[in-house]
Amino acid sequence: MWQTARLVAAKDLNIEWRSRQVTNQVLPFAGLTLVLFAFALDRDDITARVAPGLFWLATTFSLIVLVQRAFAVETSDGALDTLRVAGVDPAGIYLGKSLALAAQLIVLEALLLLGVIVFYASHIRPAGIVLVIITALLATCGLAFVGTLYGGLAAGAKGRETLLPLLLLPVVAPVLIGATRAFEAAFGTRGGAGIRAGVEISDGWPWVGMLAIFAAVFGAAGVLAFGPLLEEA
Amino acid sequence: MSATVPNIQSQQGVDASWVSRRWRGITSTGFSRFLGILAIVLTVWLVLFGLIFSPPDITQQSSVRIMYIHVPTAWVAYLAFGVTGLSSAMYLFRKKHSLIWDRFAGASAEVGVMFMGLTLVTGALWGRLTWGVYWAWDARLTTTAFLFVTYVGYLAVRRLGGSHHARARRSGVLGLLAVLEIPLVHFSVKLWRSLHQEASVANPSGDVKMDGLMLFSLFVGLIAFSSLYFWLVLHRQRVMYLEDRYEDADLDTALAERRAESTGGSHG
Amino acid sequence: MDDAGFIFTCYGVTLGAVALYIGLLLRRARRNGRTAKAEELPWT
Numbered sequence: 001m002w003q004t005a006r007l008v009a010a011k012d013l014n015i016e017w018r019s020r021q022v023t024n025q026v027l028p029f030a031g032l033t034l035v036l037f038a039f040a041l042d043r044d045d046i047t048a049r050v051a052p053g054l055f056w057l058a059t060t061f062s063l064i065v066l067v068q069r070a071f072a073v074e075t076s077d078g079a080l081d082t083l084r085v086a087g088v089d090p091a092g093i094y095l096g097k098s099l100a101l102a103a104q105l106i107v108l109e110a111l112l113l114l115g116v117i118v119f120y121a122s123h124i125r126p127a128g129i130v131l132v133i134i135t136a137l138l139a140t141c142g143l144a145f146v147g148t149l150y151g152g153l154a155a156g157a158k159g160r161e162t163l164l165p166l167l168l169l170p171v172v173a174p175v176l177i178g179a180t181r182a183f184e185a186a187f188g189t190r191g192g193a194g195i196r197a198g199v200e201i202s203d204g205w206p207w208v209g210m211l212a213i214f215a216a217v218f219g220a221a222g223v224l225a226f227g228p229l230l231e232e233a
Numbered sequence: 234m235s236a237t238v239p240n241i242q243s244q245q246g247v248d249a250s251w252v253s254r255r256w257r258g259i260t261s262t263g264f265s266r267f268l269g270i271l272a273i274v275l276t277v278w279l280v281l282f283g284l285i286f287s288p289p290d291i292t293q294q295s296s297v298r299i300m301y302i303h304v305p306t307a308w309v310a311y312l313a314f315g316v317t318g319l320s321s322a323m324y325l326f327r328k329k330h331s332l333i334w335d336r337f338a339g340a341s342a343e344v345g346v347m348f349m350g351l352t353l354v355t356g357a358l359w360g361r362l363t364w365g366v367y368w369a370w371d372a373r374l375t376t377t378a379f380l381f382v383t384y385v386g387y388l389a390v391r392r393l394g395g396s397h398h399a400r401a402r403r404s405g406v407l408g409l410l411a412v413l414e415i416p417l418v419h420f421s422v423k424l425w426r427s428l429h430q431e432a433s434v435a436n437p438s439g440d441v442k443m444d445g446l447m448l449f450s451l452f453v454g455l456i457a458f459s460s461l462y463f464w465l466v467l468h469r470q471r472v473m474y475l476e477d478r479y480e481d482a483d484l485d486t487a488l489a490e491r492r493a494e495s496t497g498g499s500h501g
Numbered sequence: 502m503d504d505a506g507f508i509f510t511c512y513g514v515t516l517g518a519v520a521l522y523i524g525l526l527l528r529r530a531r532r533n534g535r536t537a538k539a540e541e542l543p544w545t
Contacts, residue, residue: 149410153403157393167386167407170379171414174421181425210424214417221413225406228325258527259534262544280512284502295502299511306515347522355511362504461519468526471544475533482536 001092008096013103015073022104026065030108033058034115044121051120052183055112056139056176062108063143063172064165067151070101075155084230094148094226098219102144109136128186131204135186138208139179142215146171149222152229174214182207260471268464275457279305282450290447296362301450303355305458306348307377313345313462314384314411321408324401332477333470335401338408339391340469342384344462349381372423379418383411397477 016022037054041047047054074080083093113132116122124132150167154160185204261269283301290297320338324330356374357367368374391404502508539545 153390153407154393157395159393163386163389163393166382166389170382170386170418171410173379174417177421177425206424210421217413217417221410225410228402229406231402258530259537259539259542260527260530260544276516280516284508284512289502294504295508296504298502298508302511302515344522347518351515351518354514358507358511362507465519465522465526468530471542472526472530472533474543475530475537478537479533 001089001095004089004092005095005099008093009099009103012070012073012097012100016100016104021069022066022108026062026069026104027108027111029065030058030062030112031115033061034112034119038119047120048122049189051116051122052187052189053176053180054120055109055116055183056180058112059105059109059143060169060172060176063105063147064168066101066104066108067147067168068161068164070097070148071151071155071160080155080230090227090230091223093230094152094222097152098141098144098148098222101147102140105140105144106136109140122187122189124186125188125201127201128188128204131182131186131201131208135179135182135204135208135211138211138215139175142175142211142218143172145215145218145222146175149218149225152226171218175211178207178210178214182211260468260475265464265467268460268467272457272460272464275453275460279450279454279457282446282453287446287450288444293363296359297447299355299359299362301454303352303359304451305454306355307352308455309458309462310345310349310352310380312459313341313348313466314380316341316466317345317384317387317408318412321405325405325409330398330401332397332401335397335405336470336473336477337466339388339404340466340473342387342391342408343469344465346381346384346388348458348462349377349384352377353381370426372419372426375422376415376419379422380411380415383414387411397481 034054037058038047041050071080074083080093084090113136117124147168150164150171154163154167157163182204185201185207279301283298287298287301289295317338320334320341324332324334324338327334356377360369361367387404387407390407391400393400393403395403
């Protein structure tokens with residue numbers, strides 16, 4: 001299973017490296033959303049305060065695009081069917097594709113974080129750096145697991161481009177909430193203008209726990225469910 | 234599909250049993266007729282008790298009358314989604330993979346989405362009267378809204394096409410995932426609210442003192458909507474059977490035509 | 502009755518929606534059941 005996962009992940013990342021579709025299209029898209037948020041909100045103090053939420057919104061939107069891409073690669077020339085017929089372990093395919101998706105998301109998030117710092121004048125508290133990294137890693141795992149699972153569910157069907165956001169967005173809501181709160185704790189935003197006087201770093205950790213549960217639950221569900229999903233009649 | 238309908242209509246006169254069935258309703262049986270009559274009678278009761286017989290509440294006045302509708306719709310919606318999850322599991326885990334479970338899951342989800350939509354509408358109306366706002370970001374409300382969207386997505390997946398078993402497998406997995414997702418959403422929303430503000434509104438049902446007639450009205454509502462639910466799901470499931478059958482028949486004729494074409498071609 | 506508008510809307514919308522759904526359901530049943538013979542249906 002892990003062997004398969006590694007090979008599938010390497011294959012996906014290799015395709016990505018050759019086509020540069022993510023670097024040339026998805027990254028600019030994510031950056032553009034940051035700029036558009038700034039246009040819509042129009043005030044510097046507001047963007048600084050809601051920067052964590054905007055960061056995760058931009059990531060979530062990019063996730064949808066990335067998942068579409070990840071499965072368009074598979075279904076356009078029947079590659080998924082070939083893998084299935086060849087008897088490749090579906091759990092391995094699932095983990096591999098999740099891994100590749102997670103890797104792309106991490107790169108995207110690193111650049112988005114830079115964008116948030118530059119555009120929205122956010123600054124991470126030194127003590128919050130660990131929190132930011134762990135939150136990002138766990139949230140990315142959760143997003144990648146859910147994305148791959150629902151992407152596989154809609155793969156190969158007509159109208160999946162419009163269906164995927166409808167399926168995916170409600171499910172990733174806990175990640176959006178949890179990761180945003182954890183980032184707020186690390187950024188120290190909400191302070192003064194918020195409902196409470198300030199946010200302690202320690203306020204972020206319960207959310208990290210929730211993100212871990214989310215990733216574990218959906219990872220396990222995906223490993224179990226991907227097999228039945230792939231066998232099309 | 235619609236192109237074949239006139240063709241079939243022409244059989245009306247020939248098929249004598251069709252004429253008699255038309256007035257009985259093709260999807261009804263003795264049991265479902267009984268259930269249907271029960272649902273109608275109880276719904277009339279609900280309207281009478283809810284609007285006329287039951288007294289206004291001390292604190293909420295007449296707006297409490299919305300509760301007799303709102304709470305039963307919410308209950309039925311949750312029941313429906315529970316049945317969807319259970320039926321999905323039955324389809325996926327039973328060796329036979331019987332499509333009847335898939336149809337029950339789909340029928341129940343559809344009825345559930347309707348009732349959940351009504352829950353949101355009636356809840357908004359009630360909220361406007363008792364809280365002064367249509368919507369509050371309370372954990373229960375937010376989870377309800379998420380349930381609604383999730384099962385709208387579920388219904389969309391059921392319409393994706395493919396064979397009946399492909400549909401059943403896909404939606405079965407989704408039905409189980411939804412059951413998994415809901416506690417997570419509820420938990421996260423609850424944590425979110427509790428961390429930065431108390432829900433600004435009082436628990437709507439907590440401080441309502443209910444007298445006997447009010448409790449009875451609510452009880453009538455619950456029973457009425459539950460029987461309505463069972464009637465709807467039973468019939469929706471049967472209609473779905475007919476639709477599947479119709480589709481298969483279409484496919485069969487198309488296949489036969491294609492086969493006749495190809496054999497004709499090879500002979501010539 | 503106070504707030505009658507809200508309350509009647511609530512009852513009307515709910516019962517109306519259910520009635521509409523039943524109507525659509527029966528129409529679909531009739532449309533899809535035209536070719537079905539009563540003996541073939543699993544519930545008869």
